[in-house]
Amino acid sequence: MKRKYLNDAIIGNRKMIASLSSKGELLRLSYPTADYRQFIDYYEMGVKVNDSMLIKLHDDINNTYNQYYSTDTNVLNTEIENTYFKLNMKQEDFVPMKKDVLIRRYTFTNYNKIDLDVKFLINSKLFSNLNNMVGVRICDNAMIQYSHDFAMTTFSNMPIYSYQLNNVEANISSGVINDKDYIAMSNQSAIAYDLGILKPGETKEFNIYIYINKNYKVDVLDDLIKEIDKIKAYDTLKLITDTKNYWRRYVKKHETIKVKYDDELYNAKIQKILRRTILLFPLLVNEETGGIIAALEVDEEKDLCGRYAYCWPRDAVTISQALDMVGMYKDADNFYNIFLRKTQSKNGMWEQRFYTDGRLAPCWGYQIDETASVIAGLYQHFKIKEFRLKERDIDFLKDNLIMCENAIEFLKNYIDNLLNDKGMEENLQTKYSYLDRSQIYKHVSYDLWEMNEGIHLYSLSAIYAAFDAMGKIYAELQKSIKKFKIPKETEKLEEYKEIIKKYILENLYDEKQNILKRNTKDSNMDISIMGAVTPFRVFEPNDKIIQNTVQKINLTLRTYTGGYLRFENDGYIGGKNPWVISTMWMYIYYRLIGAKANSEECLKFVIDTATPLGLLAEQVDNEEMKAKWVIGLGWSHAMFVLALGLDELIK
Numbered sequence: 001m002k003r004k005y006l007n008d009a010i011i012g013n014r015k016m017i018a019s020l021s022s023k024g025e026l027l028r029l030s031y032p033t034a035d036y037r038q039f040i041d042y043y044e045m046g047v048k049v050n051d052s053m054l055i056k057l058h059d060d061i062n063n064t065y066n067q068y069y070s071t072d073t074n075v076l077n078t079e080i081e082n083t084y085f086k087l088n089m090k091q092e093d094f095v096p097m098k099k100d101v102l103i104r105r106y107t108f109t110n111y112n113k114i115d116l117d118v119k120f121l122i123n124s125k126l127f128s129n130l131n132n133m134v135g136v137r138i139c140d141n142a143m144i145q146y147s148h149d150f151a152m153t154t155f156s157n158m159p160i161y162s163y164q165l166n167n168v169e170a171n172i173s174s175g176v177i178n179d180k181d182y183i184a185m186s187n188q189s190a191i192a193y194d195l196g197i198l199k200p201g202e203t204k205e206f207n208i209y210i211y212i213n214k215n216y217k218v219d220v221l222d223d224l225i226k227e228i229d230k231i232k233a234y235d236t237l238k239l240i241t242d243t244k245n246y247w248r249r250y251v252k253k254h255e256t257i258k259v260k261y262d263d264e265l266y267n268a269k270i271q272k273i274l275r276r277t278i279l280l281f282p283l284l285v286n287e288e289t290g291g292i293i294a295a296l297e298v299d300e301e302k303d304l305c306g307r308y309a310y311c312w313p314r315d316a317v318t319i320s321q322a323l324d325m326v327g328m329y330k331d332a333d334n335f336y337n338i339f340l341r342k343t344q345s346k347n348g349m350w351e352q353r354f355y356t357d358g359r360l361a362p363c364w365g366y367q368i369d370e371t372a373s374v375i376a377g378l379y380q381h382f383k384i385k386e387f388r389l390k391e392r393d394i395d396f397l398k399d400n401l402i403m404c405e406n407a408i409e410f411l412k413n414y415i416d417n418l419l420n421d422k423g424m425e426e427n428l429q430t431k432y433s434y435l436d437r438s439q440i441y442k443h444v445s446y447d448l449w450e451m452n453e454g455i456h457l458y459s460l461s462a463i464y465a466a467f468d469a470m471g472k473i474y475a476e477l478q479k480s481i482k483k484f485k486i487p488k489e490t491e492k493l494e495e496y497k498e499i500i501k502k503y504i505l506e507n508l509y510d511e512k513q514n515i516l517k518r519n520t521k522d523s524n525m526d527i528s529i530m531g532a533v534t535p536f537r538v539f540e541p542n543d544k545i546i547q548n549t550v551q552k553i554n555l556t557l558r559t560y561t562g563g564y565l566r567f568e569n570d571g572y573i574g575g576k577n578p579w580v581i582s583t584m585w586m587y588i589y590y591r592l593i594g595a596k597a598n599s600e601e602c603l604k605f606v607i608d609t610a611t612p613l614g615l616l617a618e619q620v621d622n623e624e625m626k627a628k629w630v631i632g633l634g635w636s637h638a639m640f641v642l643a644l645g646l647d648e649l650i651k
Helices: 218-232 237-256 264-284 312-326 329-341 368-389 394-399 401-418 423-430 437-442 459-480 490-507 529-532 544-557 580-593 596-608 636-644 647-649
Strands: 009-012 017-020 025-030 039-050 063-069 076-082 087-094 099-110 116-126 135-139 144-149 150-156 161-165 188-198 203-213
Touching: 009 264, 017 039, 025 039, 025 203, 039 087, 087 144, 099 116, 099 188, 099 237, 116 150, 135 459, 144 188, 144 218, 150 218, 188 203, 203 218, 203 459, 218 312, 218 329, 218 596, 264 437, 264 596, 264 636, 312 329, 312 636, 329 368, 329 394, 368 394, 368 401, 394 401, 394 459, 401 437, 401 459, 401 490, 459 490, 459 529, 529 544, 529 580, 544 580, 580 636, 580 647, 636 647
Parallel strands: none
Antiparallel strands: 009 017, 017 025, 039 116, 063 076, 076 087, 087 099, 099 203, 116 188, 135 144, 144 150, 150 203, 161 188
16 A cells, blocks of 8 residues: 655644644654654554444545644644544644654544444554564553664553454454454554444544654663553643644744735735744754754655655755744754754765755765855845844854855865866766765756756856855954954955856857856756846846846746746656746746736735645646645745745845
């Protein structure tokens, strides 16, 4: 059985993160960080009513579903109505803020005219790519599934009625499980609870707890049992009230962007997405290290993509700017002060992507814009804090000066090599060894989409912005520190900016059409060309070259639904789908030039294609106008925040 790819709902407490389907099925569970290994292969729940076969709680033809978050919280409600038995089931999922346990509160109500005998079953398969070395045991009315250094324990405030630890698939569909063994070597097991007889109109409540112990050992089993007993003793109603109150205070504190449109429905949709964004961001951030993942994982086995639960410095820079816009300054501080310092290479660059603990994640090349974006973003972080908090965190610039200078040196080497007689693309066949990190600047870079190696407009624009930011960082330090002397090299920063723009006009400019090109190898239009305008400002929005380029973009990348593609001939996840970031890119451009009608059309597309829960996807199915891939993409939500906070950024 293949697990559903897309996460429709996300809950958690920064350490334990859970993803669920639109019908309430638990799809994924991560702990102690959002990018840690996946525990669940699948986790199915079902009910057996009277003498029926097993009714899958989250996938039955006779079930209707209604899902919603409790207002301004990460508490998820899924209402399930079995129309055949007239049995109402409500599932309430949440993770308490200071207790790393997923709690699932169930309320069963019998609306039938007859008695209903109800059994509740859980069919759990642990995800393990470590030679499938999984064990399971029943102990203290709990199912403990373990592998190597962790255990995932499922239990309830009710006693286990029956269980089966082997050959579960053979019996589970009947809703009758029975196994005499209390311990086994199996990654799939099932347990059942007996709710007893529900009389007409009667309601019964119970809790399911999922607890992960990262250091499972046989000799500490007694300690695990003590922890289980402690969790069972929790005042669940108080916990859920406290959890709701925490998130509501959090939203109120960070609801800093004020947007008001005349259309009340339109405005309500915008506010819903903004609030959901505020609730999503902390679940993407490693609070201790400052690492920020692109999105919660959707494809653990890499069937369709290269996975998403990693920290790309470029993506994280954009998200960190959005964090600043909603007042999450500490998280943005940690990203620069802790994570980026820890992960910078000796040669000054940042690799393609990392785990949030700072370790190098799987990569397949390098992207020069990852390094350049950091410097541009660091200065932007300083300025937003100054504007918002009315204070100049000059220590932030001073403490990160060496990091910035090392990065700038790497970028200078890249530009110097770009301009040599041999050229980069001619040397592509050389394939500089990635083992020689000191020479990697001599190699052509991947573009921001990780699709093409070459020399790219977006990458050069990011470097342009990095040199510009570095000059401004020096100026800020000189203004605040009396004895600070600007290095002589500073003058060259402006020269490098001029060199980059000259190179762009000579090599990435179609003189005949008076438009910009995305790279030096092809003429395909690409939304990332707009990076030369925003955020990197190599060209002004009203420049004739930009106007002509936008006209070409509208002819080639705009879909009939109003959204924008990434680039021509995009084949990722089927291709021909507009992206949220592409559409918001155009929104920002139109806002900059004062084209209100065009900008609002872009915004309307994005808010109309948000999920019912207010989450934004990576891309949108152009036919069905709904999420096509990764729901809750950090980059999409960040662009939404930055677009709506544009007036403030302009000031």
